Amino acid sequence: xxxxxxxxxxxxxxxxxxxxxxxxxxxxxxxxxxxxxxxxxxxxxxxxxxxxxxxxxxxxxxxxxxxxxxxxxxxxxxxxxxxxxxxxxxxxxxxxxxxxxxxxxxxxxxxxxxxxxxxxxxxxxxxxxxxxxxxxxxxxxxxxxxxxxxxxxxxxxxxxxxxxxxxxxxxxxxxxxxxxxxxxxxxxxxxxxxxxxxxxxxxxxxxxxxxxxxxxxxxxxxxxxxxxxxxxxxxxxxxxxxxxxxxxxxxxxxxxxxxxxxxxxxxxxxxxxxxxxxxxxxxxxxxxxxxxxxxxxxxxxxxxxxxxxxxxxxxxxxxxxxxxxxxxxxxxxxxxxxxxxxxxxxxxxxxxxxxxxxxxxxxxxxxxxxxxxxxxxxxxxxxxxxxxxxxxxxxxxxxxxxxxxxxxxxxxxxxxxxxxxxxxxxxxxxxxxxxxxxxxxxxxxxxxxxxxxxxxxxxxxxxxxxxxxxxxxxxxxxxxxxxxxxxxxxxxxxxxxxxxxxxxxxxxxxxxxxxxxxxxxxxxxxxxxxxxxxxxxxxxxxxxxxxxxxxxxxxxxxxxxxxxxxxxxxxxxxxxxxxxxxxxxxxxxxxxxxxxxxxxxxxxxxxxxxxxxxxxxxxxxxxxxxxxxxxxxxxxxxxxxxxxxxxxxxxxxxxxxxxxxxxxxxxxxxxxxxxxxxxxxxxxxxxxxxxxxxxxxxxxxxxxxxxxxxxxxxxxxxxxxxxxxxxxxxxxxxxxxxxxxxxxxxxxxxxxxxxxxxxxxxxxxxxxxxxxxxxxxxxxxx
Numbered sequence: 001x002x003x004x005x006x007x008x009x010x011x012x013x014x015x016x017x018x019x020x021x022x023x024x025x026x027x028x029x030x031x032x033x034x035x036x037x038x039x040x041x042x043x044x045x046x047x048x049x050x051x052x053x054x055x056x057x058x059x060x061x062x063x064x065x066x067x068x069x070x071x072x073x074x075x076x077x078x079x080x081x082x083x084x085x086x087x088x089x090x091x092x093x094x095x096x097x098x099x100x101x102x103x104x105x106x107x108x109x110x111x112x113x114x115x116x117x118x119x120x121x122x123x124x125x126x127x128x129x130x131x132x133x134x135x136x137x138x139x140x141x142x143x144x145x146x147x148x149x150x151x152x153x154x155x156x157x158x159x160x161x162x163x164x165x166x167x168x169x170x171x172x173x174x175x176x177x178x179x180x181x182x183x184x185x186x187x188x189x190x191x192x193x194x195x196x197x198x199x200x201x202x203x204x205x206x207x208x209x210x211x212x213x214x215x216x217x218x219x220x221x222x223x224x225x226x227x228x229x230x231x232x233x234x235x236x237x238x239x240x241x242x243x244x245x246x247x248x249x250x251x252x253x254x255x256x257x258x259x260x261x262x263x264x265x266x267x268x269x270x271x272x273x274x275x276x277x278x279x280x281x282x283x284x285x286x287x288x289x290x291x292x293x294x295x296x297x298x299x300x301x302x303x304x305x306x307x308x309x310x311x312x313x314x315x316x317x318x319x320x321x322x323x324x325x326x327x328x329x330x331x332x333x334x335x336x337x338x339x340x341x342x343x344x345x346x347x348x349x350x351x352x353x354x355x356x357x358x359x360x361x362x363x364x365x366x367x368x369x370x371x372x373x374x375x376x377x378x379x380x381x382x383x384x385x386x387x388x389x390x391x392x393x394x395x396x397x398x399x400x401x402x403x404x405x406x407x408x409x410x411x412x413x414x415x416x417x418x419x420x421x422x423x424x425x426x427x428x429x430x431x432x433x434x435x436x437x438x439x440x441x442x443x444x445x446x447x448x449x450x451x452x453x454x455x456x457x458x459x460x461x462x463x464x465x466x467x468x469x470x471x472x473x474x475x476x477x478x479x480x481x482x483x484x485x486x487x488x489x490x491x492x493x494x495x496x497x498x499x500x501x502x503x504x505x506x507x508x509x510x511x512x513x514x515x516x517x518x519x520x521x522x523x524x525x526x527x528x529x530x531x532x533x534x535x536x537x538x539x540x541x542x543x544x545x546x547x548x549x550x551x552x553x554x555x556x557x558x559x560x561x562x563x564x565x566x567x568x569x570x571x572x573x574x575x576x577x578x579x580x581x582x583x584x585x586x587x588x589x590x591x592x593x594x595x596x597x598x599x600x601x602x603x604x605x606x607x608x609x610x611x612x613x614x615x616x617x618x619x620x621x622x623x624x625x626x627x628x629x630x631x632x633x634x635x636x637x638x639x640x641x642x643x644x645x646x647x648x649x650x651x652x653x654x655x656x657x658x659x660x661x662x663x664x665x666x667x668x669x670x671x672x673x674x675x676x677x678x679x680x681x682x683x684x685x686x687x688x689x690x691x692x693x694x695x696x697x698x699x700x701x702x703x704x705x706x707x708x709x710x711x712x713x714x715x716x717x718x719x720x721x722x723x724x725x726x727x728x729x730x731x732x733x734x735x736x737x738x739x740x741x742x743x744x745x746x747x748x749x750x751x752x753x754x755x756x757x758x759x760x761x762x763x764x765x766x767x768x769x770x771x772x773x774x775x776x777x778x779x780x781x782x
Contacts, residue, residue, distance in 0.1 A: 118194030148193030599633025621685025
């Protein structure tokens with residue numbers, strides 16, 4: 001096997017001619033030959049050490065063998081001289097001729113002649129091009145192999161098998177797919193390789209005595225049946241001088257400097273107007289002239305300006321490559337310009353001219369101007385119409401959302417504390433209704449946490465349902481809240497009515513709802529009885545204020561723990577008046593409207609479809625029961641079934657077993673009396689008949705006294721007897737209420753036995769509601 005340090009690469013002569021450009025610049029070192037025979041030798045290649053870049057690699061020094069006519073350039077190699085047939089600076093390619101590896105047989109097992117071809121390219125600037133070459137095997141029943149090394153990554157082996165039963169089983173021009181010949185790709189960075197045969201006998205030697213394997217340029221070989229016949233017939237007829245191989249060459253001992261870095265002393269791109277390009281096949285780089293320049297970038301001042309205008313004169317094909325239609329071409333450094341003569345102007349491409357003032361041009365200009373004017377007027381008209389439509393929509397929304405009614409109330413001085421906000425202010429406060437700002441749902445509204453322009457934190461309720469009932473409820477809530485001034489009722493700060501979706505702006509409660517406070521699963525902590533009484537008292541005072549301290553009676557209609565908010569000091573604030581209804585003090589008619597939540601609904605209102613002040617009392621009794629038991633109004637019992645808290649507690653109360661349902665956190669010796677009296681309030685509030693229930697004012701007074709006595713008992717450590725005496729010693733209404741409560745509890749126990757309970761279907765569970773059998777006198781009537 002010949003040991004040669006060589007590269008392979010092809011540049012067809014037609015391609016060289018195509019890339020040639022008429023530039024004034026040498027391709028070889030000054031005073032050095034630039035050709036050997038018919039082959040151009042550009043620097044860094046050269047003939048002799050002084051004419052080549054031997055400082056970069058000694059293999060750039062070629063020899064010109066003048067024993068041939070014409071002379072032939074060859075790579076200097078001690079063991080073999082490899083002929084060079086072409087070199088390209090721009091593509092970094094070289095085309096050489098390589099011997100053919102072959103083996104011939106004179107019998108089944110006797111080979112008369114064999115030869116191997118191999119190259120070690122590790123110290124050369126050359127590597128076989130993986131895209132321009134193929135490993136090719138020619139013969140019948142033969143396996144050819146190519147082995148070698150891919151840089152430092154390890155050994156490489158591949159090959160292909162060619163088969164045929166006879167000469168006539170093949171055909172001329174057939175692709176090398178395994179019948180008579182085969183092909184295989186080669187990898188990149190193949191620094192050493194050899195082509196061999198893995199066989200020592202032949203069954204086809206009678207008609208195919210010799211097998212051949214080569215690395216050859218893609219497209220060079222076309223199969224012929226004659227290649228299989230005769231002793232070395234293929235070499236004699238088609239490859240006496242070898243087969244062409246295309247090699248990639250590059251400056252291997254360096255790389256392109258990074259931007260801003262100083263160029264090393266061995267940097268090969270020495271010409272002005274040149275640049276460095278990294279190569280793909282193994283490490284290294286190539287140099288190229290910048291766009292608009294041609295020549296040799298490896299020589300000082302080797303890249304010269306291309307005169308595109310002169311090239312247009314030399315060959316018509318350059319007129320398309322460098323167009324200048326109906327203009328005057330003028331060369332510039334690195335480019336050219338196409339100047340227009342007098343009376344002409346640029347055609348818009350930069351590479352052509354046209355008449356400056358033709359009739360067609362004037363027509364186009366006129367039509368263009370007219371089109372622009374018409375378009376502008378149409379846009380202005382559309383914008384004006386959109387503004388009017390938007391303004392009209394806002395007016396319609398204002399009317400639909402009760403703006404006129406609110407305005408009438410403001411004129412009558414019933415609404416003078418409400419701020420009217422625009423949709424833009426609402427969007428800014430909620431970050432365009434960001435989902436991360438959603439606090440929850442209330443009634444028919446989605447509630448967002450917002451920040452107004454003055455950095456005030458607020459809660460913004462946005463209606464989810466767009467219908468007349470929903471609009472009426474929101475306006476109703478505005479009017480109601482605007483009349484209310486109570487520390488335990490959430491304050492309405494403003495509203496937005498000029499959108500299709502109604503919005504209200506409230507003060508913000510930092511500690512969420514009472515329902516979350518009692519039943520939240522995260523970090524459930526004990527709640528002392530004092531705090532529970534405080535919350536109950538404040539909520540009762542708020543509802544009592546709504547019922548009796550305003551100019552007109554206000555029914556909440558949806559009292560529940562989720563509608564009682566908690567501020568940062570755990571003060572209760574009653575909220576969500578979406579179901580509220582105003583009732584004149586002198587009106588006797590009932591309001592035929594019930595909107596509440598299952599578990600809190602007054603059973604009397606549910607069956608009669610009538611809403612009264614005592615309906616709020618019943619619902620508040622369920623809230624008190626939640627405070628006592630810390631269970632939800634509809635909770636899951638020990639049998640994993642949903643059950644009504646009010647129904648279950650009253651049933652246990654009749655059996656005197658209700659203590660089992662109380663929250664263990666508050667059941668201790670010091671709280672027994674207060675809890676029992678609070679239980680009596682709960683039972684009275686949840687009496688089946690509305691007339692048997694106390695008013696919210698009475699409930700509030702009762703809770704106020706309970707709270708004071710509980711605080712006094714906690715501070716002074718009084719015994720249960722003293723607490724009982726002090727609680728019952730006042731001649732006020734509270735004493736009457738207490739006595740009546742104590743005396744009526746037993747009656748309530750007995751009479752509740754006669755009540756029937758009717759199960760009401762609620763989807764996946766049944767909730768019983770009591771139905772009254774007969775009339776009962778209220779214990780609060782005098």
